Amino acid sequence: MPTVRAPLNPKISMWFFLAFCMRFFRERAGLSLTQCGEIIGLARSSVSNMEAGRRRPQDDQMRKLDNAYGTGVLFQVLLWFARMAHDPDWGRQIDRYEEEAVSIKTYHGQVIPLAFQTDDYTWAYVRASKFKDLDASMARRTAKKRAYWEKGDSLLTWTVLDEAVLMRPVGGKEVMKRQLEHLLELADLPYVSIRIVPFSSGEYMGVDGAMQIIGLEDRDVGYSGAMNGGRLIETPGEVRELSITFDRIGVKAASEEASREIIRQYLERCT
The missing domain is CATH 1.10.260.40 (lambda repressor-like DNA-binding domains)
Known part of the structure; x- marks a missing residue:
């Protein structure tokens, strides 16, 4: 039957x-x-x-x-x-898209993106969150980070961060020291690009919030961050506008080598 x-x-x-x-x-x-x-x-x-x-x-x-x-x-x-429309399942849908991604572009002005965080840095934010089951939340985030990097060079990553992200001592001096070292290690990978928007760049479009552009085999999708969640963007026109915004933020960012030097300067302050 x-x-x-x-x-x-x-x-x-x-x-x-x-x-x-x-x-x-x-x-x-x-x-x-x-x-x-x-x-x-x-x-x-x-x-x-x-x-x-x-x-x-x-x-x-x-x-x-x-x-x-x-x-x-x-x-x-x-x-x-x-x-x-608002999709109540947007979080799981983004996870599925990231699993299929061939490239991911991320901008953040407040925090180091999850994939680039050390476990101690992640735990500091989990403890500061509103979640009741902290261990379960940490386990989910750790698994997501592991899955991200398991793809190796089949996933191209471009990340742009505001200098303010480096300045905030998340988890204390030692945790932040290891986090900055970790950023430099990741920046040396041939399939990873990390660039910093320095304070000297002045005003730029990044004040609108975090964003992510996920490149799939046949199209791109986007994510726009916001308080208490964000919005998954799949309309081609909106994704294109998000890509333009990412590129305009990138114009304000330092080169990859100059960005490494900025990270090193903050690392020296932690030693």
Whole structure:
């Protein structure tokens, strides 16, 4: 007897509503997952993942579904709303994108990004957080860091930091000393770029907050940080604007070698 797959709850998010509609219209048309895949150019497993909310569809695929089902621009509009709406699952979705990434560009003006943190630096921020289970939070962050660097040179990393990040003695003098040493070690890796925006650069666009641009094989997605969370950005136009902002911040940053020297100067203050 074939396994009957329960439908997603379309009330959870717009992404789940889109996945729900994909399955509803496919079954109403009497199509199998394989037949639907032939319409949008994907394997059966990929269609199944989309209908389960595990994979995000793209514009051309939704356009093909609208043509096949005679739904005008329904699926294209649903995709637009899903991208623009708040996604309660954005954290796990970013993790999935990072697992698939071939490049990651990050800017932060307040804290060293998680992937570049020593465990002691991470623990200092975990202790200062509002989480109740500190050990569980630390374990999640440590696992995420480990997974990031396990990709080796298959993941190209560009990171831009404000000089203020180096100035803040997170965890105390010894913890910060080791953290700065760790930054210099990572900066020597051929697939890692670390650049610092010095105070002497004056005003720049970085005051808007942290950002991340995740390069996938077929497209880029973005993340814009904010208090109590952030927003996953998948609309091509918005991602392009985020990339331009990252580049404009980069114009204000020192060169890689000059940035190493800035880090060394702060390291000397810790010795």
